[in-house]
Amino acid sequence: xxxxxxAATVVLAVGLGTTLWGVATGPLGRRVVAQNLSTAxxxxxxxxxxxxxxxxAYVDLALLLALLGPVGxxxxxxxxxxxxxxxxxxxxxxxWVAAGVGTVVVAVLCAVTxxxxxxVKLLVIGALLVGGNLLASRALSGGFPGVSxx
Amino acid sequence: MKTRTTLLAVGxxxxxxxxxxxLWLMLISTVYTLEWVVGACAxxxxxxxxxxxxxxxxxRR
Numbered sequence: 130x131x132x133x134x135x136a137a138t139v140v141l142a143v144g145l146g147t148t149l150w151g152v153a154t155g156p157l158g159r160r161v162v163a164q165n166l167s168t169a170x171x172x173x174x175x176x177x178x179x180x181x182x183x184x185x186a187y188v189d190l191a192l193l194l195a196l197l198g199p200v201g202x203x204x205x206x207x208x209x210x211x212x213x214x215x216x217x218x219x220x221x222x223x224x225w226v227a228a229g230v231g232t233v234v235v236a237v238l239c240a241v242t243x244x245x246x247x248x249v250k251l252l253v254i255g256a257l258l259v260g261g262n263l264l265a266s267r268a269l270s271g272g273f274p275g276v277s278x279x
Numbered sequence: 280m281k282t283r284t285t286l287l288a289v290g291x292x293x294x295x296x297x298x299x300x301x302l303w304l305m306l307i308s309t310v311y312t313l314e315w316v317v318g319a320c321a322x323x324x325x326x327x328x329x330x331x332x333x334x335x336x337x338x339r340r
Binding site for chain 2: 185192246249250253
């Protein structure tokens with residue numbers, strides 16, 4: 130086990146553990162916030178694992194997760210619009226923590242990778258990860274009032 | 280007027296295509312001729328879909 134795998138283990142254990150607990154327990158608002166944050170935390174974990182095991186295929190998994198995670202949350206926002214409408218969940222603290230974890234991981238990996246196409250790919254993943262996370266959280270907290278099932 | 284509309288449409292598809300080809304080249308591991316061909320074709324399809332999607336989103340407002 131090297132430092133990358135250790136960091137990935139910490140991110141996955143703390144991040145995924147907390148979010149799985151949040152998804153499995155509590156009211157609807159908290160569950161949907163937790164499932165949104167779970168993909169935002171697993172993605173940096175996969176990036177760290179790809180560095181730890183020297184397997185670039187894991188980067189593609191992280192890219193897919195960064196893209197599809199927020200999309201899945203937007204589907205939930207739309208399907209649960211009636212249930213969440215009265216009291217939309219506000220979770221900006223955890224959202225910014227997840228965005229910070231993603232930013233730090235991508236920045237460190239960019240520094241290790243060095244300039245090149247691999248670094249651009251990491252930056253694309255980071256932008257999708259942080260941007261998608263913030264967008265999905267804003268949608269969850271009722272930031273797009275025009276969205277409904279009609 | 281019609282020529283201008285056509286030029287704008289072609290320009291938009293070309294801009295989408297160029298951006299998508301660059302994205303493709305950044306995301307693949309090894310660059311060789313077949314990747315160029317497949318990437319250019321996929322970016323062409325993507326550019327048409329992107330323009331259709333943008334127009335659908337704008338006209339709905």
